[in-house]
Amino acid sequence: MSDLVSGDGRTHIQSRLMRESLQDRRVLSKTVSERDLQIFPDVSLVSIGGQSIFDRGKDAILPLVDELVAIKRDLDEKIVIGVGGGTRVRHTISIAVDLGLPVGGMAQLVGAMEELNAILLNTLLAPHGSMPMQRDHFWDLPLYFDAGITPIAISVPPYHFWEPPPDEGHLPMHGSDFGLFQLAEVLGMKQVIYVKDEDGLYDKDPKRHPDAKLIPRITLPELLASFPEENILDQELFHAWSSATNLRRIVIVNGLVRGQLTAALRGEDVGTVITKPEAS
Amino acid sequence: MSAERRTLESTLSRSNLTGPGDKYEYRPTAVMPDVKVVKIGGQSILDRGRAALFPILDEIVEARRTYGVQVVLLTGGGTRARHIYSIASELEVPTGVVATLGKYIPMQNARMLQMLLAKHGGLYILPDDFEKLPLYMQMGCIPIMSGMPPFGYWEKREEGSRIPPHRTDAGVFLSAEFLGSRRAIYIKDEDGLYTDDPKKNPAATHIPRITAKELQDKGLPDLVVERVVVEYVQRSQWCKELQILNGLVPGQVLAALRGEDVGTIITG
Numbered sequence: 200m201s202d203l204v205s206g207d208g209r210t211h212i213q214s215r216l217m218r219e220s221l222q223d224r225r226v227l228s229k230t231v232s233e234r235d236l237q238i239f240p241d242v243s244l245v246s247i248g249g250q251s252i253f254d255r256g257k258d259a260i261l262p263l264v265d266e267l268v269a270i271k272r273d274l275d276e277k278i279v280i281g282v283g284g285g286t287r288v289r290h291t292i293s294i295a296v297d298l299g300l301p302v303g304g305m306a307q308l309v310g311a312m313e314e315l316n317a318i319l320l321n322t323l324l325a326p327h328g329s330m331p332m333q334r335d336h337f338w339d340l341p342l343y344f345d346a347g348i349t350p351i352a353i354s355v356p357p358y359h360f361w362e363p364p365p366d367e368g369h370l371p372m373h374g375s376d377f378g379l380f381q382l383a384e385v386l387g388m389k390q391v392i393y394v395k396d397e398d399g400l401y402d403k404d405p406k407r408h409p410d411a412k413l414i415p416r417i418t419l420p421e422l423l424a425s426f427p428e429e430n431i432l433d434q435e436l437f438h439a440w441s442s443a444t445n446l447r448r449i450v451i452v453n454g455l456v457r458g459q460l461t462a463a464l465r466g467e468d469v470g471t472v473i474t475k476p477e478a479s
Numbered sequence: 480m481s482a483e484r485r486t487l488e489s490t491l492s493r494s495n496l497t498g499p500g501d502k503y504e505y506r507p508t509a510v511m512p513d514v515k516v517v518k519i520g521g522q523s524i525l526d527r528g529r530a531a532l533f534p535i536l537d538e539i540v541e542a543r544r545t546y547g548v549q550v551v552l553l554t555g556g557g558t559r560a561r562h563i564y565s566i567a568s569e570l571e572v573p574t575g576v577v578a579t580l581g582k583y584i585p586m587q588n589a590r591m592l593q594m595l596l597a598k599h600g601g602l603y604i605l606p607d608d609f610e611k612l613p614l615y616m617q618m619g620c621i622p623i624m625s626g627m628p629p630f631g632y633w634e635k636r637e638e639g640s641r642i643p644p645h646r647t648d649a650g651v652f653l654s655a656e657f658l659g660s661r662r663a664i665y666i667k668d669e670d671g672l673y674t675d676d677p678k679k680n681p682a683a684t685h686i687p688r689i690t691a692k693e694l695q696d697k698g699l700p701d702l703v704v705e706r707v708v709v710e711y712v713q714r715s716q717w718c719k720e721l722q723i724l725n726g727l728v729p730g731q732v733l734a735a736l737r738g739e740d741v742g743t744i745i746t747g
Binding site: 207208209210211212214215216217218219220221222223224225227228229230231232234235236238250251254255256257258259286287288289290292293294296297298299300301302303304335337356357358359360361362363364365366368369370373374378381382384385387396404429430431433439442443444445455 | 482483484485486487489490491492494495496501503504505506507508510522523526527528530531558559561562564565566568570571572573574575576579606609628629630631632633635636637638639640641642645646649650653654656657659676678700701702703704705706707711714715716717
């Protein structure tokens with residue numbers, strides 16, 4: 200039984216946080232523990248790039264769809280798929296910047312562009328068993344997996360009009376790379392695999408610098424210590440990952456090379472493997 | 480590799496949008512700068528019930544009816560939010576789940592306010608109704624919504640806490656910032672900022688005006704408003720002031736809605 204407590208003009212319910220200020224660091228620290236409940240630890244999240252894959256059209260998309268179908272048939276791996284929006288997102292934001300729309304307005308707009316790619320992908324995968332998943336219908340996931348249906352998740356996080364002012368500049372900080380990372384983090388998933396059009400993470404953009412070097416394996420603290428200026432993934436993702444507790448492994452693979460995604464799902468070290476060591 | 484990226488030419492078409500460094504001109508447009516975004520505190524006001532709430536609502540209705548002030552009300556959570564946060568923390572559920580749980584109580588509170596204000600045009604709205612605000616304002620309504628921003632499962636974990644850093648104070652600030660409103664107004668049960676928690680330390684003194692930076696530099700273990708808001712107000716485009724006032728003192732709410740500096744003003 201809960202007890203109601205009054206006497207100061209307010210009616211409280213008895214709890215450890217009763218009457219406390221939730222801004223008080225001393226109070227907040229009592230809510231932390233070393234671990235988080237991990238909800239779906241045997242699931243991998245596969246993120247398919249917008250610019251890198253979808254904007255290339257049929258020649259890049261169809262082979263990857265074939266590979267996803269083969270993975271579904273041959274591997275006993277639970278996956279959730281998400282997609283990026285690509286060049287249409289950049290176009291949207293360019294126009295929005297010119298119009299002077301608030302950052303929250305930009306954040307509200309961009310999700311639609313990603314959704315187009317999600318619908319396209321589902322159109323191709325549906326005959327093999329896939330379904331777009333509603334925004335936060337995570338509790339349906341066991342049903343999807345039992346039924347052999349691959350869910351396609353919404354990748355842009357629902358910050359919408361409430362997108363916080365960015366650290367620098369005027370563009371929203373929470374894009375699809377971050378959104379899918381956060382989905383995997385909050386659900387305690389095994390890994391996120393970002394499917395791009397490069398063999399992984401380089402010390403600089405390999406499209407502009409022929410001498411760029413591939414980083415096959417790195418830890419998150421090492422990466423943050425020497426962060427490449429041009430990165431294939433959202434910077435915000437790495438900030439969020441460093442204060443997160445669940446996710447241990449992010450892999451970046453080349454979706455234009457058949458077999459890399461399959462290998463990553465098998466747990467092999469392909470592309471770039473970024474790991475986060477257990478809390479030290 | 481025959482498949483080339485097919486790119487739409489635009490200012491940012493070659494940007495990877497992964498961080499700063501892009502060059503572009505930005506001249507911001509305010510969406511609804513005349514709207515006052517007002518928070519009704521959960522623990523501080525709503526948990527006090529009728530005695531505290533009714534006089535505040537009277538002043539809000541007066542501001543709307545007599546002075547034509549455009550008001551959007553956002554609600555806090557209060558003790559029921561603390562109760563569910565406390566149990567969720569024991570169960571070690573991730574912050575994103577805690578943030579999702581945190582949505583429900585401010586929603587209840589918003590619905591309570593709607594029932595009380597219905598006869599004066601009180602309208603319960605959801606984040607998705609935000610684009611209909613111009614209509615509601617023109618009709619003379621008082622839209623009421625939960626103060627919790629819609630981040631939910633996508634709320635990031637913060638070092639040293641399992642409680643979501645963006646709660647209803649953040650939702651109020653971010654709503655004001657999006658709308659292009661200069662000041663976010665927080666109705667609480669204290670006259671704003673003190674040198675210490677006046678409920679626990681009677682020697683605490685009132686601070687009428689302070690910059691967010693000064694406040695941050697004090698390095699206080701506790702704050703009257705969520706930490707993220709004190710951080711954001713320093714780099715916002717429009718919302719440059721946070722006003723925290725005591726709704727238990729008659730006249731304060733009306734004065735604040737008419738633009739007077741009552742309570743504490745924290746400037747960005």
